[in-house]
Amino acid sequence: MKKNARxxxxxxxxxxxxxxxxxxxxxxxxxxxxxxxxxxxxxDFKKFFNSISHEHILRxxxxxRFFVTLRERFVIERFLATPIYGEHEYIGPHQKTTCHSGxxxxxxxxxxxxxxAARPLxxxxxxxxxxxxxxxxxxxxxxxxxxxxxxxxxxxxxxAAEMGVGLNFLKSKGITLLSPKGLSxxxxxxxxVNFLGYKISQEYLSIRPESxxxxxxxxxxLIYSNLLQEPKRGHFVSDRILGExxxxxxxxxxxxxxxxYLYGGLSEEMxxxYLYRQTPxxxxxxxxxxxxxxxxxxxxxxxxxxxxxxxxxxxxRRGDMWNTYFPGALPTPHGKTAAQILExxxxxxxxxxxxxxxxxxxxxxxxLRRAAATYGAAAIANAKSAKYYSPNTTVSATEYSxxx
Numbered sequence: 186m187k188k189n190a191r192x193x194x195x196x197x198x199x200x201x202x203x204x205x206x207x208x209x210x211x212x213x214x215x216x217x218x219x220x221x222x223x224x225x226x227x228x229d230f231k232k233f234f235n236s237i238s239h240e241h242i243l244r245x246x247x248x249x250r251f252f253v254t255l256r257e258r259f260v261i262e263r264f265l266a267t268p269i270y271g272e273h274e275y276i277g278p279h280q281k282t283t284c285h286s287g288x289x290x291x292x293x294x295x296x297x298x299x300x301x302a303a304r305p306l307x308x309x310x311x312x313x314x315x316x317x318x319x320x321x322x323x324x325x326x327x328x329x330x331x332x333x334x335x336x337x338x339x340x341x342x343x344x345a346a347e348m349g350v351g352l353n354f355l356k357s358k359g360i361t362l363l364s365p366k367g368l369s370x371x372x373x374x375x376x377x378v379n380f381l382g383y384k385i386s387q388e389y390l391s392i393r394p395e396s397x398x399x400x401x402x403x404x405x406x407l408i409y410s411n412l413l414q415e416p417k418r419g420h421f422v423s424d425r426i427l428g429e430x431x432x433x434x435x436x437x438x439x440x441x442x443x444x445x446y447l448y449g450g451l452s453e454e455m456x457x458x459y460l461y462r463q464t465p466x467x468x469x470x471x472x473x474x475x476x477x478x479x480x481x482x483x484x485x486x487x488x489x490x491x492x493x494x495x496x497x498x499x500x501x502r503r504g505d506m507w508n509t510y511f512p513g514a515l516p517t518p519h520g521k522t523a524a525q526i527l528e529x530x531x532x533x534x535x536x537x538x539x540x541x542x543x544x545x546x547x548x549x550x551x552x553l554r555r556a557a558a559t560y561g562a563a564a565i566a567n568a569k570s571a572k573y574y575s576p577n578t579t580v581s582a583t584e585y586s587x588x589x
Contacts, residue, residue, distance in 0.1 A: 186200060190203050192250065192252075192304075193300050193307070194308070194310075196311075196317050197304075197320075198318060199296070199299065199300060199320045200296035205566070206320065206381050207562035207563055207566055208562075210381060210390065210478060211478060212318055213318050213327075213378075214385050214390055216316050217327065217385065221364070222363070223327050223328065223362075223364075224328055224329070224334040224361070225325065225326065225360065225361050226325075226326040226334050226337055227361070228324070228341055228358075229322075229353040230322040230351070230352060230353065231350065232350075232351075233321070233350055234288050234290055234299065235286070235287045236348075236349055237286060237298075238285070238348060238349030239286060241347060241349055242261075242301060242302055245301050245304060245305075260294070261294060264289070264292075267284075299322075302348050303321075303322075303344075305344050305348070306341065309340040309343070310340060313333060313336055313337050315328040315333050315334065320381055323381060326338075335360070359373075360372070361373045362374040363375060363377075363387070364376065377391070382475065383476075389480050389481045390479050390480050390481065391484050392484060400472065400488070401488075404443065407439060407446065408439065411438055411442065412496075412499045413503060417506070426507060431517075431533075432516050433519060436500070436517070436518050437539060443492070445471065446471060446472055447471050447473055447544050448470075448544065449474060451469075451471070456548060456549060456552060457548075459552055460548065460552045466556070467565065468565060468566075468568050469556070469566065470567055473546065473549045475566065477553035477554065477556065477565060480554060485546040486547060489547055492543075492544075493527065493543060500519060500526075503519075504520075517529070528543075529543070530542065
């Protein structure tokens, strides 16, 4: 990939050392924001990696000027010829079956061959002069000319046939018009387009709705598992709630998990210090490290409000269940208002102050946008962003909760 990068299209962003997912998003957003109305072509490939013709790949190696040694060519040919068996299909090491299509995923060879196979598609779109961005089998095409967008759709279908891959017309949006809300349109219109986990409009960069739903599901799971799961099962551990003047020990666990999920390894104190004093040049982690260029403040504000409301309701429900069996005063955070929970700190009878200030999508997003403006999105985003992105699914937010 490294030695052949310059032979691929500048609009092919997948699995490259010199380009990233965020470069693709910024390329699309900057171009669309300069246009009032633009035609889009969105067509999904049908089982892209499983269908690519081996004959097409070998032909590309022969006729294109890619740097591939004889040993690399030998490995590629053996790699393609070896079928993948499910556990119930495997017979033994002496199986003679070979396959003639499909690229097994999960290796560095897979990444190179996916870009190699799609190079004719990139060339066709470049010759047409339309705007496009491709990440593996995710391709978005746009143009101000309806005639050009129709020709690009035909070119996409021709390239798919050359690769041996079909188009899924039932799941594809086809040709639509991107225009601001409220304007009349002569064909199906949309005010934003989804690509690689992002929602891109002519006004802002946001998070794809499906990804927002996944984020909410994961946060809901963290709240439920920490505050409600065991009480609902009738398991009440008195040591977890120590009485008046103490703290409900399951609540700090929840706050630390939410913070870890959104911020990665940053504490609330570090985040605020970086936000108000200096912009750090470091690789961020956590969920929001995949979204360092999101600027949809209304969505971020809505997510903050939703998360706080869910936690407040869960605390109330948890307290009600405890009081059913053990009436009496409950410790922090029970009895606190939403405003108090936002800036809550616990001062124990012994030991250091416990920082329980509520995490925020808006806060981490402001820091990430500033860092991206200072050092570039690719320099500060999670280094594993491309590895976590699966071409056939939306980015899995839970992948970012770990230390890596």
